[in-house]
Amino acid sequence: MEAEKKKLSIPPKGIRAIIEAIRLGEIIKPSQYAKREAFKKHDVEEAWLNRVLTMIFYDIMKKQGLIDKVIKEIVGVTPLILDPWLRAALRVAVDIALFHDPSSQTIKNLRWKASDFISSRTHPYVGMYFWDLLDKIFEYKPNPKNELEELEWKYLAPSWLIERVKGILGDETEDFFRSVNKRHEWISIRVNTLKANVEEVIGELEEDGVEVVRSERVPTILKIKGPYNFDTSSAFNEGKIIVQEEASAVASIVLDPKPGETVVDLAAAPGGKTTHLAELMKNKGKIYAFDVDKMRMKRLKDFVKRMGIKIVKPLVKDARKAPEIIGEEVADKVLLDAPCTSSGTIGKNPELRWRLREDKINEMSQLQRELLESAARLVKPGGRLLYTTCSIFKEENEKNIRWFLNVHPEFKLVPLKSPYDPGFLEGTMRAWPHRHSTIGFFYALLEKSK
Numbered sequence: 302m303e304a305e306k307k308k309l310s311i312p313p314k315g316i317r318a319i320i321e322a323i324r325l326g327e328i329i330k331p332s333q334y335a336k337r338e339a340f341k342k343h344d345v346e347e348a349w350l351n352r353v354l355t356m357i358f359y360d361i362m363k364k365q366g367l368i369d370k371v372i373k374e375i376v377g378v379t380p381l382i383l384d385p386w387l388r389a390a391l392r393v394a395v396d397i398a399l400f401h402d403p404s405s406q407t408i409k410n411l412r413w414k415a416s417d418f419i420s421s422r423t424h425p426y427v428g429m430y431f432w433d434l435l436d437k438i439f440e441y442k443p444n445p446k447n448e449l450e451e452l453e454w455k456y457l458a459p460s461w462l463i464e465r466v467k468g469i470l471g472d473e474t475e476d477f478f479r480s481v482n483k484r485h486e487w488i489s490i491r492v493n494t495l496k497a498n499v500e501e502v503i504g505e506l507e508e509d510g511v512e513v514v515r516s517e518r519v520p521t522i523l524k525i526k527g528p529y530n531f532d533t534s535s536a537f538n539e540g541k542i543i544v545q546e547e548a549s550a551v552a553s554i555v556l557d558p559k560p561g562e563t564v565v566d567l568a569a570a571p572g573g574k575t576t577h578l579a580e581l582m583k584n585k586g587k588i589y590a591f592d593v594d595k596m597r598m599k600r601l602k603d604f605v606k607r608m609g610i611k612i613v614k615p616l617v618k619d620a621r622k623a624p625e626i627i628g629e630e631v632a633d634k635v636l637l638d639a640p641c642t643s644s645g646t647i648g649k650n651p652e653l654r655w656r657l658r659e660d661k662i663n664e665m666s667q668l669q670r671e672l673l674e675s676a677a678r679l680v681k682p683g684g685r686l687l688y689t690t691c692s693i694f695k696e697e698n699e700k701n702i703r704w705f706l707n708v709h710p711e712f713k714l715v716p717l718k719s720p721y722d723p724g725f726l727e728g729t730m731r732a733w734p735h736r737h738s739t740i741g742f743f744y745a746l747l748e749k750s751k
């Protein structure tokens with residue numbers, strides 16, 4: 302009985318909620334929105350249950366490629382061609398069976414309630430099929446076939462990505478994967494000093510029983526212990542806080558825009574950095590915020606409004622056309638927080654590692670170069686351009702900057718020294734998950750000659 306108490310315990314509604322969250326996670330991005338919606342739908346109100354299900358949710362995201370290989374071995378076909386509800390239920394079952402120690406009641410709930418639930422969403426045959434597969438899932442023992450597969454199980458990532466990280470980080474590869482694979486319970490937020498001060502926000506959060514720690518590098522960044530309900534948070538709804546990683550906040554600080562300046566943010570949505578730039582400019586001057594994604598731009602507009610910002614002009618346009626739209630050499634400062642593979646965020650978005658494709662890297666690098674060309678034309682003589690990505694690959698970072706400096710001799714690097722570590726090109730800077738407890742991030746600050 303004592304031993305049962307320590308085992309993983311999930312009630313019927315929890316089984317339904319986690320299957321629905323995994324199902325919705327395929328449709329709704331970022332995946333935490335899917336989780337939030339599913340938990341709401343199935344009345345997951347208890348903090349302990351939310352915590353357990355959140356842990357399983359991210360565990361499945363992180364191990365999805367491996368879990369899918371197991372399903373393929375058991376079912377005989379790739380799970381991608383199965384009914385999506387069956388696929389979600391199988392992913393939940395494999396994760397619980399292989400990576401946790403479920404109580405007998407949880408196994409019972411998985412058998413009965415998951416079968417009922419997916420039957421109600423699809424067809425009773427699908428539920429029966431799931432029922433039949435459950436014994437095989439609980440009997441399964443992982444058996445990596447070669448060294449590469451062993452590493453995939455060790456680092457929970459596809460082998461091509463492991464090889465690439467080894468090429469970049471060498472001996473630190475294990476630390477890198479350990480860091481991105483650990484449980485991320487802390488959520489990074491930035492205080493909007495246009496609406497509140499840091500002390501006031503800490504007080505408000507602590508009064509609500511939220512654990513808060515300050516970032517050592519950025520005074521307006523706080524880490525709060527999740528889960529945290531932003532929907533019902535007055536600090537969030539009143540625009541006093543926004544979710545932002547420390548490494549992202551460092552970008553706007555490095556660009557250092559001044560009140561009254563003209564700033565162009567070329568890939569702005571959903572606005573984490575745009576709102577920060579406006580704050581640093583004390584809401585004085587002008588920010589042109591470009592982005593091609595209408596939905597993400599809607600979120601930017603909501604944030605701008607909620608955070609009391611008046612100086613942002615959102616433009617749902619391709620930033621490669623920006624000089625034709627707002628003119629050449631109009632900007633004191635340009636931020637190009639470029640679209641990228643986002644490989645530096647696999648700790649925060651754990652399923653991403655299984656969706657990433659190696660051939661995407663060169664495709665992104667090409668787009669980044671085109672955007673850099675546009676950025677170069679916008680900067681006034683003597684003005685500055687900050688190029689950032691949340692990718693760890695050199696093709697998207699140092700290699701692009703080397704290329705840029707070659708084709709644009711009118712620009713030189715302004716060396717960056719703090720708060721993170723040198724990049725692989727002198728003067729550039731990188732943040733690393735395993736060294737700095739934030740997302741992987743790259744910075745290159747460039748100045749146009751007068």
Ligand code: SAM
Binds near residue numbers: 594619
């Ligand atoms: N700076 C944003 C922030 O801090 O919240 C994040 C930007 S995200 C890294 C990159 C953005 O580039 C995406 O929102 C994407 O829609 C946008 N994007 C992709 N191609 C673009 C293009 N050609 N022109 C403008 N924006 C583009």
